[in-house]
Amino acid sequence: MDPYAAAERLDGRIHRTPILGCTALDRWAGRSLALKCENLQKTGSFKIRGATNAVLRLPPGVQHVIAASSGNFGQALALAAREAGLRCTVVVPRDAPAVKMAAMRGYGAELVLCEPTLEGRRSTLKEQVAATGAQEMPSFDHPHVIEGQGSVAVELLQQVPGLDSVIAPIGGGGLIGGIALACRDTGVRVFAGEPFGADEAWRSKKAGVRIQEPNPETVVRDHVEAVVRVTDEEIVEAMKLCWERAKLVIEPSAAVALAAAKKLPADCHDVGVVLSGGNVDLGALPF
């Protein structure tokens, strides 16, 4: 897994997203924050990185890809496949938001609806693979996806020399795993943000073993300094502050990283915060 090679592979195919700063956020966090704006990325999240890298690393001859997703990864794969000239099918729970389905179709994907259960998703995916011969794509724990996500840190370190730390939401582990890989030999400290109530990563880190699938890679265990947990109130506060003062629309997972950035050790002075995405339903805001 090489996030640096992935960054070169992705160059020109995805946005090199800007770094923004905000004095009000710096004051709030008590440190200097470099906001890596993956909310401004194609498809509205970092997931286009892993999806595009994985598509580009497919064996020759693959014409059709398939994955199960209700959200950002489905959009990312749909666009990555279209750009590569591949057919794309996404298995979607039938109660997924209509706006997300419309976005996937907008990027040219064919949707197959399934029961909104893990079993429904698995069996429908299996049927579709059998029926179409499509290549199944993993969503977050495959090396090609992880190294693709890590390209965000490669860019961040190039764009902001002198960072002492980077923080990102832990999610499924692919993003933070890729970031940890990219930062491994740089001396830059890597932290993960995680909501209380979704704290598998925190418990895995403490236990030193994987608690549960899906979970972060061992690279997280070995190269992430700490998993910083945040409350729902802290997430909403960070999200509102980002909208109001930084004028950036971010989704809750990005707000997790921002909220956690405020709670880092006092000697984290120059922190890169990966604002992982901006896909949010404006009709269902928490404020």
Next chain:
Amino acid sequence: MDPYAAAERLDGRIHRTPILGCTALDRWAGRSLALKCENLQKTGSFKIRGATNAVLRLPPGVQHVIAASSGNFGQALALAAREAGLRCTVVVPRDAPAVKMAAMRGYGAELVLCEPTLEGRRSTLKEQVAATGAQEMPSFDHPHVIEGQGSVAVELLQQVPGLDSVIAPIGGGGLIGGIALACRDTGVRVFAGEPFGADEAWRSKKAGVRIQEPNPETVVRDHVEAVVRVTDEEIVEAMKLCWERAKLVIEPSAAVALAAAKKLPADCHDVGVVLSGGNVDLGALPF
């Protein structure tokens, strides 16, 4: 009035705001849009440009400035004065939003409340000037303010070579006037956006004379190609699209420019859109 000299004067004192693009907005508008992000400017709007330029061009010896404002200009002047080491008083209608008052105080201004009428504002301002000897600052129609606002176009033309057109909201005329000045000898076409129902500028442009005070400068009459009027529905559509797809928080005046950018002549292909500000009450969204 020289926006180019103003841009040099402001260099390093305000943000050189980024240019962002968004494929979805381009598709919607039917042309390529370069978004000049004054919503990411200090104090959340372009007004810091004119305020800072005007403060820097004050005669020597001025220690205290004063203005009447209920909103963005008051915040901008407060910050510009503080950065220049000047005392600042803002006369504010007593029904102005608490959040705006708090922001002005946050930038170090002293607030004097007045009756929320034109007469109350005038008389209170006059009393305060008499009592304190403070230098009264004009908000939008003074040459030092106009050339300061024009610096946004100087940057935009540097940042995006090859633009054929620029559009901005008309507001009080200072922003569009400064932009028109900056673009005068460049061959770049200048357009203004204006809501129906606030169409003094459109009528002035049609009549070739000033309809009413406050109004745009004659430079607008002579150098703005057209005033494009947009409906409330078009403004809300543009604002929502910008939030949802470009992930940028913009205020309604910025959405006026964006909505108008969709309605430009068909031969406007590469358009700079001045997103004038991002100060909006998240609790009172139109969607």
